[in-house]
Amino acid sequence: xxxxxxxxxxxxxxxxxxxxxxxxxxxxxxxxxxxxxxxxxxxxxxxxxxxxxxxxxxxxxxxxxxxxxxxxxxxxxxxxxxxxxxxxxxxxxxxxxxxxxxxxxxxxxxxxxxxxxxxxxxxxxxxxxxxxxxxxxxxxxxxxxxxxxxxxxxxxxxxxxxxxxxxxxxxxxxxxxxxxxxxxxxxxxxxxxxxxxxxxxxxxxxxxxxxxxxxxxxxxxxxxxxxxxxxxxxxxxxxxxxxxxxxxxxxxxxxxxxxxxxxxxxxxxxxxxxxxxxxxxxxxxxxxxxxxxxxxxxxxxxxxxxxxxxxxxxxxxxxxxxxxx
Amino acid sequence: xxxxxxxxxxxxxxxxxxxxxxxxxxxxxxxxxxxxxxxxxxxxxxxxxxxxxxxxxxxxxxxxxxxxxxxxxxxxxxxxxxxxxxxxxxxxxxxxxxxxxxxxxxxxxxxxxxxxxxxxxxxxxxxxxxxxxxxxxxxxxxxxxxxxxxxxxxxxxxxxxxxxxxxxxxxxxxxxxxxxxxxxxxxxxxxxxxxxxxxxxxxxxxxxxxxxxxxxxxxxxxxxxxxxxxxxxxxxxxxxxxxxxxxxxxxxxxxxxxxxxxxxxxxxxxxxxxxxxxxxxxxxxxxxxxxxxxxxxxxxxxxxxxxxxxxxxxxxxxxxxxxxxxxxxxxxxxxxxxxxxxxxxxxxxxxxxxxxxxxxxxxxxxxxxxxxxxxxxxxxxxxxxxxxxxxxxxxxxxxxxxxxxxxxxxxxxxxxxxxxxxxxxxxxxxxxxxxxxxxxxxxxxxxxxxxxxxxxxxxxx
Numbered sequence: 086x087x088x089x090x091x092x093x094x095x096x097x098x099x100x101x102x103x104x105x106x107x108x109x110x111x112x113x114x115x116x117x118x119x120x121x122x123x124x125x126x127x128x129x130x131x132x133x134x135x136x137x138x139x140x141x142x143x144x145x146x147x148x149x150x151x152x153x154x155x156x157x158x159x160x161x162x163x164x165x166x167x168x169x170x171x172x173x174x175x176x177x178x179x180x181x182x183x184x185x186x187x188x189x190x191x192x193x194x195x196x197x198x199x200x201x202x203x204x205x206x207x208x209x210x211x212x213x214x215x216x217x218x219x220x221x222x223x224x225x226x227x228x229x230x231x232x233x234x235x236x237x238x239x240x241x242x243x244x245x246x247x248x249x250x251x252x253x254x255x256x257x258x259x260x261x262x263x264x265x266x267x268x269x270x271x272x273x274x275x276x277x278x279x280x281x282x283x284x285x286x287x288x289x290x291x292x293x294x295x296x297x298x299x300x301x302x303x304x305x306x307x308x309x310x311x312x313x314x315x316x317x318x319x320x321x322x323x324x325x326x327x328x329x330x331x332x333x334x335x336x337x338x339x340x341x342x343x344x345x346x347x348x349x350x351x352x353x354x355x356x357x358x359x360x361x362x363x364x365x366x367x368x369x370x371x372x373x374x375x376x377x378x379x380x381x382x383x384x385x386x387x388x389x390x391x392x393x394x395x396x397x398x399x400x401x402x403x404x405x406x407x408x409x410x
Numbered sequence: 411x412x413x414x415x416x417x418x419x420x421x422x423x424x425x426x427x428x429x430x431x432x433x434x435x436x437x438x439x440x441x442x443x444x445x446x447x448x449x450x451x452x453x454x455x456x457x458x459x460x461x462x463x464x465x466x467x468x469x470x471x472x473x474x475x476x477x478x479x480x481x482x483x484x485x486x487x488x489x490x491x492x493x494x495x496x497x498x499x500x501x502x503x504x505x506x507x508x509x510x511x512x513x514x515x516x517x518x519x520x521x522x523x524x525x526x527x528x529x530x531x532x533x534x535x536x537x538x539x540x541x542x543x544x545x546x547x548x549x550x551x552x553x554x555x556x557x558x559x560x561x562x563x564x565x566x567x568x569x570x571x572x573x574x575x576x577x578x579x580x581x582x583x584x585x586x587x588x589x590x591x592x593x594x595x596x597x598x599x600x601x602x603x604x605x606x607x608x609x610x611x612x613x614x615x616x617x618x619x620x621x622x623x624x625x626x627x628x629x630x631x632x633x634x635x636x637x638x639x640x641x642x643x644x645x646x647x648x649x650x651x652x653x654x655x656x657x658x659x660x661x662x663x664x665x666x667x668x669x670x671x672x673x674x675x676x677x678x679x680x681x682x683x684x685x686x687x688x689x690x691x692x693x694x695x696x697x698x699x700x701x702x703x704x705x706x707x708x709x710x711x712x713x714x715x716x717x718x719x720x721x722x723x724x725x726x727x728x729x730x731x732x733x734x735x736x737x738x739x740x741x742x743x744x745x746x747x748x749x750x751x752x753x754x755x756x757x758x759x760x761x762x763x764x765x766x767x768x769x770x771x772x773x774x775x776x777x778x779x780x781x782x783x784x785x786x787x788x789x790x791x792x793x794x795x796x797x798x799x800x801x802x803x804x805x806x807x808x809x810x811x812x813x814x815x816x817x818x819x820x821x822x823x824x825x826x827x828x829x830x831x832x833x834x835x836x837x838x839x840x841x842x843x844x845x846x847x848x849x850x851x852x853x854x855x856x857x858x859x860x861x862x863x864x865x866x867x868x869x870x871x
């Protein structure tokens with residue numbers, strides 16, 4: 086099959102995306118497919134028309150590629166693509182909307198309050214900060230609403246640190262949320278085709294706990310998979326992750342990040358298109374389940390589907406879709 | 411920060427051609443590598459900033475982040491003629507290995523350049539290196555054992571820090587003001603180290619039109635620095651890539667000329683007066699030091715490119731190199747003036763910046779509640795880039811500053827780039843003021859806790 090791998094783009098996670106895509110392209114070649122990498126830009130549609138792929142593998146991360154924009158375009162072109170559809174992408178990328186959905190479905194997620202910059206500029210939102218702070222307590226976490234990576238995520242230990250944390254978060258997005266900080270174990274559950282894979286736990290070194298840049302480096306954070314949890318604990322975490330995946334309408338694959346605090350697991354966010362680099366957690370979890378990277382890519386590929394009611398305008402005659410495993 | 415901010419996207423360049431890469435590694439392989447990595451690799455630049463910088467290379471971004479000279483001003487026909495002459499007259503030699511210390515002819519050109527700045531080195535005291543960057547690397551390799559103290563300016567050349575770190579130097583940064591390195595702080599630092607029974611292996615300084623701060627060490631401080639080096643028997647590494655690019659004011663004597671070459675090791679380069687692409691720099695040092703540096707160079711790359719050394723020889727043979735430097739000075743002076751003017755016009759009153767008399771950079775500092783690494787993300791949405799100040803420090807300082815380059819962009823881009831950055835800065839200043847006006851900062855006892863109160867939170871790819 087001919088597969089176009091979409092990568093790069095202009096999001097802040099461009100670098101991660103290029104690394105994910107390089108691995109995917111290798112795996113596709115290994116599987117005997119013809120892979121064509123496309124760095125997403127102005128010429129995306131013309132490139133797709135020229136390549137005429139049977140399936141598009143979306144290896145984009147962050148706004149633009151993970152928020153439904155590219156998916157919308159692929160639906161218009163009627164070409165099958167991997168990962169979640171437009172609505173799920175948009176929901177996962179918007180942390181605030183995702184938290185509302187989770188709450189409505191009875192899924193645990195830390196308390197929060199969300200603002201856009203206009204609320205501060207025009208509606209006097211600053212007046213409410215004191216109430217929010219006393220409701221959420223300190224320390225609290227300030228995050229841009231729609232970044233996939235950790236960029237702009239700040240930890241404010243005291244109230245006089247909140248304004249600059251807000252200014253930092255507003256550098257990444259026009260909307261930010263303040264979230265209750267939950268101390269606990271950091272877990273990630275990868276979900277493949279609706280089935281949870283073994284749980285990964287990130288155990289940062291003590292001195293790196295608040296140093297995200299150090300933790301980003303290979304070898305600085307220790308990951309264990311499967312995480313050392315009692316059987317019922319694992320089951321509970323996986324169940325919450327799977328329900329979150331379903332609630333947000335994910336398909337193909339996704340990674341659910343949770344924190345296991347004193348009150349049990351709470352969902353922090355869902356990555357609709359998780360990283361597939363050498364150091365990414367999704368491939369690590371797959372491997373723990375006995376799924377080698379190439380197999381993983383193949384399974385994700387098989388989950389690509391023609392979206393209902395669309396017909397490919399790329400090719401005069403759409404080729405047959407691969408059968409599922 | 412990479413000085414090659416405008417490399418074409420290598421991935422894009424490969425498109426279409428069938429690629430042969432070794433099979434992918436599994437995550438288990440990666441863990442195996444993690445144990446293999448040397449300790450020094452842990453100090454390499456963070457991925458967060460690397461990911462941000464990856465975007466600055468996109469063609470639609472106006473990048474004031476590079477440190478590039480404008481090579482478009484070099485006459486292409488003269489380049490062609492020189493290379494043709496080399497091919498016709500010295501093909502075999504130019505394609506061959508050369509001596510580790512460089513050709514005598516190259517050294518003669520170096521002597522000319524150093525004489526233009528009032529120095530008179532003995533060619534025996536020179537070694538030709540693969541750019542100034544290799545000179546920094548070789549000197550550090552020659553002098554520094556793991557844990558040895560090294561002193562540099564705060565902020566310092568961002569490209570020197572990874573080099574110092576990779577030899578596991580213990581880096582101490584001494585503050586700067588508009589007259590360059592604060593010598594009083596340097597004395598304190600030397601005193602504190604001496605009391606602890608330690609002596610820095612060297613003091614690294616870019617005394618003229620410093621990268622990144624754009625400031626120049628005053629003559630008085632230059633004399634004092636050289637004295638201190640003698641008193642404490644400490645080596646000064648003078649990195650002087652921009653000395654000839656002076657746009658106003660009087661030339662300052664180099665540390666090397668003040669000292670006579672005893673305690674000062676001098677680093678020069680053709681990168682900013684001819685071309686960074688030819689990768690030719692040099693070190694002037696006393697023979698015993700030079701000998702060790704030569705051994706280090708043999709281990710690193712045997713010799714500097716013979717082909718480009720031939721080019722330098724041909725180019726200097728035409729005798730017009732000073733004219734070209736004068737042309738560059740004219741072009742860069744206009745761009746500097748334009749940038750300073752644009753800063754006045756577009757940056758809010760809360761911002762400050764340096765007014766360099768030469769070189770390639772302006773250093774701007776914003777109110778301390780703005781972190782320029784975060785601000786870069788916002789700037790990139792407006793398709794403009796700069797270097798966040800943190801890159802010039804090892805200790806997390808510099809968060810509110812940024813380095814702006816004025817040499818590499820044509821006028822219209824320069825003006826528009828500064829306008830866009832000014833607009834994102836103004837937005838953040840206004841936002842902060844809106845938030846804090848109602849958000850009274852009443853410090854409680856709890857506020858007196860540990861230092862790093864606002865820290866980025868971890869997250870995984």
